[in-house]
Amino acid sequence: MKGRLKGTLALAACAAAAFFATSGTALAQANEQFFPVLVYRTGAYAPNGVPWANGYVDYLKLVNARDGGINGVKITFEECETGYATDRGVECYERLKGKGPTGATTFQPLSTGITFALTDKSFTDHIPLITAGYGRADSVDGSVFGWNFPIGGTYWDAADILVQHVGKKLGGMDKLKGKKIALVYHDSPYGKEPIALLQERAKTLGYDLILLPVTHPGVEQKATWLQIRQQRPDFVFLWGWGVMNSTAIKEAVATGYPREKMYGVWWSGAEPDVLPAGDGAKGYNALVFLAPAGKGAVHADIVKYVYDKGQGTGKKDDIGEVLYNRGMVSAMFGVEAVRKAQEKFGKKPLTGEQVRWGLEHLEITPEMIRKLGMTGFMEPIHTSCENHEGAHAAMVETWDGKKWNVVPNSRYESDMKILEPMIRASAAKYAEEKKLPTRDCSKEDGA
Amino acid sequence: MFFRENGQFKSTYRADMQLLPIVQDRWFMLGVIALAFLAVPFVATDYLFLSIINPFLILTLAAIGLNLLVGYCGQISIGHAAFMAWGAYAAYNLVQRVPMLNFLVVLVLAGLIAALVGMFFGIPSLRIKGLYLAVATLAAQFFTDWIFARVKWFTNYAHSGSVSTAPVTLFDWTLDTPRDKYLFLLGVLIVFTLIAKNLTRGHLGRAWMATRDMDVAAEVIGIRPVYAKLTAFGVSSFYCGVAGALWGFLQLGSWEPLAFDLNLSFSLLFMIIIGGMGSILGSYLGAAFIVVLPIALNQIPRKIGVPLSTAMAANVEFMIFGSLIVLFLVLEPHGLARLWAIGKEKLRLWPFPH
Numbered sequence: 001m002k003g004r005l006k007g008t009l010a011l012a013a014c015a016a017a018a019f020f021a022t023s024g025t026a027l028a029q030a031n032e033q034f035f036p037v038l039v040y041r042t043g044a045y046a047p048n049g050v051p052w053a054n055g056y057v058d059y060l061k062l063v064n065a066r067d068g069g070i071n072g073v074k075i076t077f078e079e080c081e082t083g084y085a086t087d088r089g090v091e092c093y094e095r096l097k098g099k100g101p102t103g104a105t106t107f108q109p110l111s112t113g114i115t116f117a118l119t120d121k122s123f124t125d126h127i128p129l130i131t132a133g134y135g136r137a138d139s140v141d142g143s144v145f146g147w148n149f150p151i152g153g154t155y156w157d158a159a160d161i162l163v164q165h166v167g168k169k170l171g172g173m174d175k176l177k178g179k180k181i182a183l184v185y186h187d188s189p190y191g192k193e194p195i196a197l198l199q200e201r202a203k204t205l206g207y208d209l210i211l212l213p214v215t216h217p218g219v220e221q222k223a224t225w226l227q228i229r230q231q232r233p234d235f236v237f238l239w240g241w242g243v244m245n246s247t248a249i250k251e252a253v254a255t256g257y258p259r260e261k262m263y264g265v266w267w268s269g270a271e272p273d274v275l276p277a278g279d280g281a282k283g284y285n286a287l288v289f290l291a292p293a294g295k296g297a298v299h300a301d302i303v304k305y306v307y308d309k310g311q312g313t314g315k316k317d318d319i320g321e322v323l324y325n326r327g328m329v330s331a332m333f334g335v336e337a338v339r340k341a342q343e344k345f346g347k348k349p350l351t352g353e354q355v356r357w358g359l360e361h362l363e364i365t366p367e368m369i370r371k372l373g374m375t376g377f378m379e380p381i382h383t384s385c386e387n388h389e390g391a392h393a394a395m396v397e398t399w400d401g402k403k404w405n406v407v408p409n410s411r412y413e414s415d416m417k418i419l420e421p422m423i424r425a426s427a428a429k430y431a432e433e434k435k436l437p438t439r440d441c442s443k444e445d446g447a
Numbered sequence: 448m449f450f451r452e453n454g455q456f457k458s459t460y461r462a463d464m465q466l467l468p469i470v471q472d473r474w475f476m477l478g479v480i481a482l483a484f485l486a487v488p489f490v491a492t493d494y495l496f497l498s499i500i501n502p503f504l505i506l507t508l509a510a511i512g513l514n515l516l517v518g519y520c521g522q523i524s525i526g527h528a529a530f531m532a533w534g535a536y537a538a539y540n541l542v543q544r545v546p547m548l549n550f551l552v553v554l555v556l557a558g559l560i561a562a563l564v565g566m567f568f569g570i571p572s573l574r575i576k577g578l579y580l581a582v583a584t585l586a587a588q589f590f591t592d593w594i595f596a597r598v599k600w601f602t603n604y605a606h607s608g609s610v611s612t613a614p615v616t617l618f619d620w621t622l623d624t625p626r627d628k629y630l631f632l633l634g635v636l637i638v639f640t641l642i643a644k645n646l647t648r649g650h651l652g653r654a655w656m657a658t659r660d661m662d663v664a665a666e667v668i669g670i671r672p673v674y675a676k677l678t679a680f681g682v683s684s685f686y687c688g689v690a691g692a693l694w695g696f697l698q699l700g701s702w703e704p705l706a707f708d709l710n711l712s713f714s715l716l717f718m719i720i721i722g723g724m725g726s727i728l729g730s731y732l733g734a735a736f737i738v739v740l741p742i743a744l745n746q747i748p749r750k751i752g753v754p755l756s757t758a759m760a761a762n763v764e765f766m767i768f769g770s771l772i773v774l775f776l777v778l779e780p781h782g783l784a785r786l787w788a789i790g791k792e793k794l795r796l797w798p799f800p801h
Contacts, residue, residue: 041756042761053757080757090498094494095498112607113703116611117699117701192606196606213596426606435614
């Protein structure tokens, strides 16, 4: 019996090993480019995670259905549920990184916490991480963060643009002196990212910064808004995600704090953030990251090639929401990077390392944006080895109770004179802590 | 038939008191260890190491630590992730500020710092018991979350509060591949398991168990409750501190205070409840249950070709996982370790049960 039991145990162990082992093995060699899709369709952040994931997957489906893949290389993809939890995100990453004939193309975790963890792995795995509008602000520096691409903007850009906007509203940056700005933030790396820049700006502009952390998931904000009632800041910057955003707006209504003076980052400015607050959200402002809500030529294509064929990921009515568009644009970055890299490496499935070359030579001109059908949903992007960001502009939008309207003349670029030294210093500190070698971009750019 | 101690005579006290008195058990254990050291490193894939085996080894260590306190000494704690956090941040600061220290020394020091903090938060146990103590240990959790999120010195002034570490080097051995990490973790776990097993058999463990079973009676027979309870808190936190340092350096690489939140404390508690309180083996089984099962459940629908949407698969995972916990607790309230023990009892009589 002992023997038989041992046999059974061994068999069970082997079965378990085989079960997990096949998770990592590649499929048969095929003309396919594999896109892992890290999503969260469940949990506290699902209302925001779902539209993003739908936009992302729909765009991949569109490229397959309309163009037959990227220059003939079919896109394959697999979703993995992270639930916005870092440990599950890392598990998903490990599960998917080896799939497809050449491994994963690029990861887009849509979570700053997961980005921090994956950044660590990118140095050995050589798979690029695209973090469009989130992630580490200092990862703009490609000489240290060789595999991170915060394309289109970081939280430091966002914070800087908000300061510029409220400065302009007051009639000049010098008017900010003595004003009070409160930052209501998600108490995680995501929410803490902008603090460094806001403090730096406060030094020269002379405003008072009030820091008000909100613990995950952000449904309990009574104490936070009590402090706002007491201190009466001139502006409130909201750095929330998921249910925290709508809760903050509801609390603002309850406290009587004017929504017109509230400014959200681009992750606090989508439909799920304002709709639960009903009429109370009217007048609330937020940043627009690349794509505002609305539909363009690319959406018509998605309806025609994906939804009309019954292949749609979400509901047809939800196409064109803020986060849907952002997911779509994020997927586009990955696809265009592969296309760019194919120019150099040939029209075949590419490895992460080759895709990185594409990401570092991404040039999305207004002409290309028109061709992609994204006019009005994209900023021109130009990346390089030193600059993994490519663009650092954003607009401000206001919620009128029904939809988001872009404020006229509200396109700002962040002040690189302030950001640049901060980025270099922070990246250098990271490299020292991790004992990382830095790349010499001047030698690599031609390669 | 095979699993029987007939004919195994003990002629010395030493032989009678050894860890595994039955020859078959000894061979079985040696076989498992040999398998773990010689076979697993060559068979397992990187995915298995990083997502399943390594987290399992580290959380087992933490579960053993918690089991020493809750299972052996009877003091409930629902804040043990806090002591892991202390270990992790202590190790981070030691590596950053005193870079010449060997990682093994860092591990021990991190454990000792966590032990000090643990003993401090154990002081209320001298006056309060049971659920009231559980609530008091919750304070450790929230205080720790707060201190590492707010006091910038501990995170070396990282602007987003997230710290990151360099690969660990031991003498000339750089632990950068999943396999190296596995071998190191396995070594650490075996050493700590042996220590824990022997502690529970020695006078300290007996003092703990006496306190657990009836503290007034324990006091009457000469066990000082201050000593028993505080040592339990100290040793338990030491284990968790070491596990926390390993979790940070060898599993996460970079982390924020959220990595050691209340959820992790609950997971640890579930591990020992499901695995078996007051059993070292139970810590292993419980950790395996909590670490492996959700990941396996998540992958099963895709493996067997049932096309479930991502959200549905995630929800099914929660439902099945929850029902399995209930099922196991109903079938055997004393945990998986008790099931194992019952199995062994049955084996001794097989094939001729009375």
